[in-house]
Amino acid sequence: MNYNVNEKGYYGEFGGAYIPEMLYPNVEELRQNYLKVMAEPEFKKEFDQLLKDYVGRPSPLYLAKRLSEKYNTKVYLKREDLNHTGAHKVNNTIGQILMAKRLKKTRIIAETGAGQHGVATATVCALMGMKCVVYMGEIDIARQAPNVARMKMLGAEVRPALSGSKTLKDATNEAIRDWINNPVDTHYIIGSAIGPHPYPDMVTKFQSIISEEIKWQLKEKEGRENPDYVVACIGGGSNAAGTYYHFLDQKEVGIIAVEAAGKGVDSGESAATSALGQEGIIHGCKTLLMQTKDGQITEPYSISAGLDYPGVGPLHAHLYKSGRGEFYSATDDEAMLAGLELTKLEGIIPAIESSHALAIFKHKTFKPDDVVVISLSGRGDKDLDNYIKYFNL
Amino acid sequence: MNRINQKMQEDKKLLSIYFTAGYPSLNDTVKIIQDLEASGIDMIEIGLPFSDPLADGPTIQNSSTAALKNGMTTNILFEQLKDIRKTVSIPLILMGYFNPMLQYGVEAFCAKCQEIGIDGLILPDLPLAVYQDEYEAIFKKHDLKNVFLITPQTSDERIKQIDDASNAFIYMVSSASVTGSKSGFGNTQETYFERIASMKLNNPQIVGFGINNADTFNQATKNAKGAIIGSAFIKHLTKNGVNTISKFVSKIR
Numbered sequence: 078m079n080y081n082v083n084e085k086g087y088y089g090e091f092g093g094a095y096i097p098e099m100l101y102p103n104v105e106e107l108r109q110n111y112l113k114v115m116a117e118p119e120f121k122k123e124f125d126q127l128l129k130d131y132v133g134r135p136s137p138l139y140l141a142k143r144l145s146e147k148y149n150t151k152v153y154l155k156r157e158d159l160n161h162t163g164a165h166k167v168n169n170t171i172g173q174i175l176m177a178k179r180l181k182k183t184r185i186i187a188e189t190g191a192g193q194h195g196v197a198t199a200t201v202c203a204l205m206g207m208k209c210v211v212y213m214g215e216i217d218i219a220r221q222a223p224n225v226a227r228m229k230m231l232g233a234e235v236r237p238a239l240s241g242s243k244t245l246k247d248a249t250n251e252a253i254r255d256w257i258n259n260p261v262d263t264h265y266i267i268g269s270a271i272g273p274h275p276y277p278d279m280v281t282k283f284q285s286i287i288s289e290e291i292k293w294q295l296k297e298k299e300g301r302e303n304p305d306y307v308v309a310c311i312g313g314g315s316n317a318a319g320t321y322y323h324f325l326d327q328k329e330v331g332i333i334a335v336e337a338a339g340k341g342v343d344s345g346e347s348a349a350t351s352a353l354g355q356e357g358i359i360h361g362c363k364t365l366l367m368q369t370k371d372g373q374i375t376e377p378y379s380i381s382a383g384l385d386y387p388g389v390g391p392l393h394a395h396l397y398k399s400g401r402g403e404f405y406s407a408t409d410d411e412a413m414l415a416g417l418e419l420t421k422l423e424g425i426i427p428a429i430e431s432s433h434a435l436a437i438f439k440h441k442t443f444k445p446d447d448v449v450v451i452s453l454s455g456r457g458d459k460d461l462d463n464y465i466k467y468f469n470l
Numbered sequence: 471m472n473r474i475n476q477k478m479q480e481d482k483k484l485l486s487i488y489f490t491a492g493y494p495s496l497n498d499t500v501k502i503i504q505d506l507e508a509s510g511i512d513m514i515e516i517g518l519p520f521s522d523p524l525a526d527g528p529t530i531q532n533s534s535t536a537a538l539k540n541g542m543t544t545n546i547l548f549e550q551l552k553d554i555r556k557t558v559s560i561p562l563i564l565m566g567y568f569n570p571m572l573q574y575g576v577e578a579f580c581a582k583c584q585e586i587g588i589d590g591l592i593l594p595d596l597p598l599a600v601y602q603d604e605y606e607a608i609f610k611k612h613d614l615k616n617v618f619l620i621t622p623q624t625s626d627e628r629i630k631q632i633d634d635a636s637n638a639f640i641y642m643v644s645s646a647s648v649t650g651s652k653s654g655f656g657n658t659q660e661t662y663f664e665r666i667a668s669m670k671l672n673n674p675q676i677v678g679f680g681i682n683n684a685d686t687f688n689q690a691t692k693n694a695k696g697a698i699i700g701s702a703f704i705k706h707l708t709k710n711g712v713n714t715i716s717k718f719v720s721k722i723r
């Protein structure tokens with residue numbers, strides 16, 4: 078089985094570029110150039126340097142002793158929460174802003190749900206002196222006020238998405254419309270491993286630094302490069318794609334995905350795409366998505382704004398369908414408790430997105446000598462309000 | 471001969487109208503089509519509403535959301551249209567996004583269109599390459615013309631590919647924009663309209679996006695075979711309901 082994208086932009090049967098002709102020149106320009114640009118020694122050097130000096134990479138691989146004890150297995154946390162701006166999202170925005178510069182773009186647009194990707198984009202735009210517009214659902218603007226303030230402080234314009242459910246899906250629609258309206262000077266920095274080819278592959282490759290580091294870090298600590306399992310939460314799937322990337326062809330490494338079940342997979346308020354989705358087209362990509370029998374995209378729900386997306390990246394649809402990945406989903410309650418548990422046991426407050434990955438222990442029992450690496454994709458500062466409300470702190 | 475091809479041979483500039491099926495009310499579809507034909511419209515694009523219309527501005531987004539709220543579905547639209555050919559003879563084109571068609575089943579969708587007497591399809595997010603690899607044979611089997619879009623940014627090379635793949639007309643998007651966002655044409659459009667005219671394409675061109683009155687209609691059709699009005703017509707329906715359609719049309723042509 079092949080887990081790389083093919084010539085036409087597909088992972089198995091998923092992927093492609095289902096875009097209106099208005100977007101064809103932009104997406105085609107990117108498709109023709111992205112691999113070439115990423116292979117340039119100068120590009121690599123600049124990317125690596127920024128990841129090191131600006132983002133603070135490598136992010137630690139931390140042996141979580143008390144968590145390991147509690148679940149009687151060996152748990153390592155990949156500390157993406159310690160990155161500048163507080164999540165894995167910045168790995169991708171650094172890569173894409175350098176790409177945009179190579180393509181001579183002068184204006185950046187992005188969509189954001191929780192605001193993490195918006196902040197990561199606004200940050201690199203400030204760094205490079207580029208104009209930045211971030212689309213964010215009106216509802217998310219209200220529930221993620223601190224991140225809105227951060228983006229503004231960084232010089233970005235935050236435009237509310239007023240259509241549909243006024244959350245991430247609609248912010249993505251608005252960003253795509255902006256790109257249609259500004260086809261020449263603008264680059265669209267998509268924040269997850271979604272969208273038309275080549276985005277899923279490009280985002281995955283920028284995020285693959287996560288598994289690249291896990292390999293040598295684990296070698297140092299355990300004397301072997303491959304863990305028994307890698308675990309990540311999936312919204313669109315960028316932290317997961319980066320965490321899995323270098324292990325996809327290593328059969329002995331189990332790939333585990335945790336989606337957001339919201340109030341329960343069958344509650345009607347969920348974002349567990351693999352369980353609830355059918356094959357279709359969302360945001361320019363053939364993948365699994367939550368939709369009606371009639372092909373209308375439905376509104377997802379999760380307590381975590383970053384997982385509140387009705388689709389999943391095409392790589393993950395392929396991992397699901399082919400059986401390469403084990404897919405689970407964690408409810409709001411399971412995730413919140415797992416987040417609190419990590420805080421108490423290890424002194425780390427995780428993002429609620431990442432708490433979903435930590436909830437894997439409610440669904441799967443590992444062996445005592447298993448080495449389990451969990452992607453701690455982000456920190457919980459942005460979620461304090463939610464934690465406070467939920468636990469009456 | 472397919473009704474669209476026939477229509478393209480008429481010696482006049484064509485006026486086509488887009489509307490969203492199920493808007494303003496669920497069951498307005500047939501009346502709107504009949505009134506448009508009676509008002510002298512040459513061709514109609516019937517919009518199958520979609521939850522996430524990427525290429526559309528606020529006017530068509532809102533009409534789509536309202537139509538879905540009214541209960542419009544693919545099956546209901548087909549049901550509403552089942553006897554349409556008893557009363558209407560101008561070309562009818564279904565316009566929509568690809569996902570609802572995919573869920574219905576492409577083959578079944580095309581067969582149903584043929585049964586009803588639909589002449590063509592416009593699916594902005596079904597790309598040329600995918601159409602040619604996977605669906606062209608099915609469309610042809612059911613005598614459905616597929617209409618592709620071009621924009622001011624489309625390269626000459628790609629326009630030629632699209633011309634080769636087309637068999638009815640080419641939908642010329644007037645400017646780099648979603649629907650309903652620009653009013654009036656400037657130098658960019660003039661240059662673009664002339665560039666396309668000078669390419670001497672095999673297929674006639676119909677201009678859409680940004681046509682909202684007699685002026686823009688005349689400008690757009692100076693070189694092209696016709697023009698399509700969408701958002702301006704939806705706005706008219708929003709304001710005036712479905713009883714003054716001929717009044718709207720008489721102000722354009």
Ligand SMILES: Cc1ncc(COP(=O)(O)O)c(C=O)c1O
Binds near residue numbers: 164165194270311382
């Ligand atoms: C901390 C964190 N983790 C995970 C996600 C989910 O995105 P993805 O699935 O692309 O990693 C987000 C999105 O906002 C996030 O902020």
